Amino acid sequence: MAVIKRRRPARDVWTLRARPAFLYVMYGLLLWSVPLGLIGGVRPDVAQAIIAATQAYFNALPEPLYALFGTGYLGYTAARTWGKAKGVER
Numbered sequence: 001m002a003v004i005k006r007r008r009p010a011r012d013v014w015t016l017r018a019r020p021a022f023l024y025v026m027y028g029l030l031l032w033s034v035p036l037g038l039i040g041g042v043r044p045d046v047a048q049a050i051i052a053a054t055q056a057y058f059n060a061l062p063e064p065l066y067a068l069f070g071t072g073y074l075g076y077t078a079a080r081t082w083g084k085a086k087g088v089e090r
Contacts, residue, residue, distance in 0.1 A: 040047035 036047055036050060039050070
């Protein structure tokens with residue numbers, strides 16, 4: 001029989017919201033493909049304009065911002081893995 005362990009609630013509000021917020025952004029980007037696909041089926045020119053505008057937006061973001069995000073995300077992952085390996089975190 002599996003034992004379900006209760007997690008201690010996080011005391012820091014920002015830590016508590018960090019992971020769900022990132023996942024919500026990813027879910028939003030994935031779900032956006034559904035209406036964009038429907039728009040593309042009806043009005044391919046409008047869908048192409050939306051895609052071009054989105055690409056222009058992401059290309060306008062500076063490269064150091066992507067590096068900062070990647071470093072922070074990978075650093076968080078490495079710190080969690082190390083904490084779990086040492087037995088500090090569960």
